[in-house]
Amino acid sequence: MESRHLRYALALAEHQHFGRAAASLGISQPPLSAQIAAVEREIGERLFDRTPRGVFPTAAGVAFLARARRALCEMTAAAVEASRAARGETGRLRMGFIGSALLDPLPGVLGRFRRTLPDVRLDLREMSSPESAAALVAGELDVAVSRGAPRGAGVEGLVTVPIGADHLVAVVGVGHPFAGRAEIRLEQLAAERLIVAAPEQEPAVAAHLRGLFGVDATALDTATLSRDIHTITGLAACAVGVGLGPSRMRLASRKDIWFCDVAPRLRLPDLQLSFRAADDSPVLAAFLDVVRANCAEVGSRLDGVLAGRRARSSEPAPDRG
Incomplete structure (x- = not known):
């Protein structure tokens, strides 16, 4: 029938x-x-x-x-x-991200995605960069936002594009001698009690800080370690020490802290968006379209990926008769 x-x-x-x-x-x-x-x-x-x-x-x-x-x-x-x-209008998108991405660009990206595709279920997990890379390779995530390019086994199967640039800044409580200054120099930081992200949370940032301080890394060896930028700013407000982190921390400004640039200026590893190259999910394609519209830093590589996905989706289904 x-x-x-x-x-x-x-x-x-x-x-x-x-x-x-x-x-x-x-x-x-x-x-x-x-x-x-x-x-x-x-x-x-x-x-x-x-x-x-x-x-x-x-x-x-x-x-x-x-x-x-x-x-x-x-x-x-x-x-x-x-x-x-x-068309990617229903389904689920699983994303792992570091906390600093919630300052920028995720509010604009996820807000627009929710407005455009309200019936797609978002499964969001705050994770360290190494954790999200491993989960993405294992197929437990569809997309990851990390600091620096993913590392480890299987990452050669990922597409990674930059979605945000940062440089190093310092944050102090308003009662600290550095408060009110536009910038502080590296040699001044070496004599301070520092607050930095734990290496297991932000290994790319930890490596860059090691390279910045060079042989004089005593301040890093005795630094207070934090999980995320919100802890860094909070501890700085408590006069625990001088917090170091990405410049997007400024978006989390509050009345009891002060931000200073660090001289010489150090560019930190970019925020990177990664996904599996073989993933042809329509939901992922729709999400990438939103990212492209919101993040000018994605560059021509993501444009090429999106063009290839559209070309494949327009091909007629194979005749299996």
Whole structure:
């Protein structure tokens, strides 16, 4: 039994006449009569009474038609949902991210994504950069936002593009001698109690700080280690020491802290967005479109990736007959 048989039966029930039903379906009467008879033989019950006054459903027909209406509605809904899924309008996106990305650019990206595709479920997890890289390679995430390019086994299968640049800044409480200054020099930092991100949380930043201080790394060896930039700024406000972190920390400014640039200026590893090169998920493609619209730093590489995905999605499905 095919969907057209359900439509034939429903049309006949509506018009109560083979000729009028056939005309509404755009077919002639004999094929309609033959198809209804075939359905009745398949079911083993008479679905319609043929009378001089018209054609009317039997008790069996009434039960059949009720199910037929629901079945056709479900088939229509299935086709609609399939089309929406193919366009990335439904489904799930699993993202791992470092906390500093919540200052910028994730508010703009995720806000626009939610407004554009409200029926996509977002599974968001704050993770260290090494954790998100491993989870992405393992297929536990669809996209990751990390500090610096992912490292470790399997990362050669990832596409990684920059989505935000940072340089090193210092943050102090308003009672600290550095408060009010536009910048402080590296040699001044070497004599301070420092607050930095734990190496396991931000290994790329930790490596850059080691390179910056060189052999005089005593301040780093005795530094207070924090999980994220919010802890760094909070401890600085408590006069624990001088916090060091990415310049986007300025977006988390509060009345009891002061930010200073560090001289000489040190560019930190970029924020990077990564995803599996072989992942052809429509939801991921839709997310990348939003990223492209919100992050000018993604560059031509992501443009090329998106162009390739669109070309593949427009190819006709292979004939497997």
